[in-house]
Amino acid sequence: MFGSFRRHQKLIWFVIIIALIPGLVFVFSTVSSLGDLFTPSRWATMGSQNHFFMEGTDQPVTIGGRPVTKQEFFQAWQETRLGYFIGTGGREWPAEDKATQQRIQMNAISRVFLIQRMRELDVHVSEAAVARMARERLGDYPLANFEKEHLAPQQLTLDDFVRFLRTEAGIQQLVGAAAVSAKLVSPREAEILYRKGHEEIAVEVAPFWATNYLERVTITNEAVARFYTNRMAAYRVPERTVVSYVEFAATNYFAEADKRLGEITNLTSLLDEAYFRLGATNQFKDTNGVPLPEKEAKEKIKQEERRRLAVREAHRKANEFGTELMNQPQPNRAENLDNLATARGWVVKTTEPFNAVTGLEEADFSDEFRERALKLNQTAPIAFNPIVGSNAVYVIALKNKIPSELPPFEKISDKVTADYKQSQAMEMARKDGASFLAKLTNGLAQGKSFAELAAQEKVQTVSVPPFSASTTTLTNLEPRINLRMLQQVAFDLKPGTASHLMPSAEGGLIAYVRAKLPLDDTKVKTELPQFISRMRVERQNEAFNQWFRKQAEQGKLFVPQPKDTGGGTPGAAN
Secondary structure (H helix, E strand, O other), X not given: OOOOOHHHHHHOOEEEEOOOOOOOOEEEEOOOOOOOOOOOHHHHOOOOOOEOEOOXXXXXXXXXXXXXEHHHHHHHHHHHHHHHHHHOOOOOOOOOOHHHHHHHHHHHHHHHXXXXXXXXXXXXXXXXXXXXXXXXXXXXXXXXXXXXXXXXXXXXXXXHHHHHHHHHHHHHHHHXXXXXHOOOOOHHHHHHHHXXXXXXXXXXXXXXXXXXXXXXXXXXXXXXXXXXXXXHHHHOEOOEEEEEEEEEEHHHHHHHHHHHHHOOOOHHHHHHHHHHHOOHHHHOEOOOOOEOOHHHHHHHHXXXXXXXXXXXXXXXXXXHHHHHHHOOOOOOOOHHHHHHHHHHOOOEEEOOXXXXXXXXXXXXXXXXXXXXXXXXXXXXXXXXXXXXXXXEEEEEEEEEEEOOEOXXXXXXXXXXXXXXXXXXXXXXXXXXXXXHHHHHHHHHHXXXXXXXXHHHOOOOOEEEEEEOOOOOOOOOOOXXXXXXHHHHHHOOOOOOOEOOOEEEOOEEEEEEEEEEEOOOHHHHHHHHHXXXXXXXXXXXXXXXXXXXXXXXXXXXEEOOOOOOOOOOOOOOOO
């Protein structure tokens, strides 16, 4: 959307700020890569004071003992959302999920603190700096169009955007000052680190999978019964929860979404730009994995935006319902959900019994649905704050708690038998692995090759594609082989040596390093400049983190820890 965004990506800072508060992490970025909005009504209604209270707390956020005001937080929150939008190249505003709501909240608090420090340090930003940053962020995109098409629908103005840019420029000054202490990266040091992280090795693996031993297991009734007796606790069914819920499906709000899409005058050009920015020629494929034609891919992008807008409207309706529930004369009564939903014409549904690991497999509920539902109890039986899923939004209440129980053996005998068989197969696999390792170690010491010893013992081996310490994905790798575990073990080995038997959920495996592969010098020369640049940014960010931690301590930044009630105060969707 913004023509010059890609050309100026090198100017974007991503800084992780770890606060001096146990268990609390601030994630801050001058062009924030955050997530969902933290709706103002959630905190604007907390008490009659003009102080900002985090959701679930009864103490205001303070800096040097001074409470942060709602207005301070609101402006920082707006700027954080703007940062996310600009950071995506103007493609999207923050989404709607609980985790990103919490992150954006933390980022806004960090931003409030930094704004105050800029005032105390007398940091001034010139109009020229603001104008330059506007050009860097928007290129030649007309400001009037930007305000009308993107800011206004989010209740923002050009004044908000200018304030955001001024803060960004000021933070860059702080980053620049703090980064002076960062250790410079010499080309020689960078090359050593690059080669260490990118040098590849050739590895052979001898796997011992339990599945290859299942047919060898002898099963007797006595052995299975003894196995069950020794592991009865593992078969106890934990307490399960049943909840009632009202579902606000996105499909019910497509008409509103279509209306919003119809109000976008340049929708076609936005779809064009989104298509090319997303690399849609490869991203959108049909059921056979074939890339969709451009027209169909753009339609898919449009439908995804339609779904997102519909979910947002569903969230608004669910939020209204949650607020009405909370305003009932006796709000902490589970039956209120059924009664109010019936009165308002909403259908009440009930889940199957579930716990932290089983149940709900067939339903399209988010992880947050399970997490929030399991926290409900007789004291706090309703989650007033809606739960946002991919295609619906839910308001839930506790229906029942089913106590833990131990099923009789006859009811679970098939599962116990299968578990016994798997256990015995695993034991056989690892026993054979340990036996081969002893012979392999002796054989290698005698000058024999890995391939020769594997063939001699009739052990199947796997040639792993070459990888380096910085490799994150590897094509054609056996799914049961954990790349991260392999990297941790293999790079501590010398060529021609083997690892210990590495146990895994599937059995175990032994790694043998065949050789270290020389790096392509041409590739090193090509990629080294970008690697040096990335290292410098990382060290500058590290220096800024250290500066922030010190400033937060000296400035007495205090953020109360939320009380986890499982409920929450609902807020209106944006």
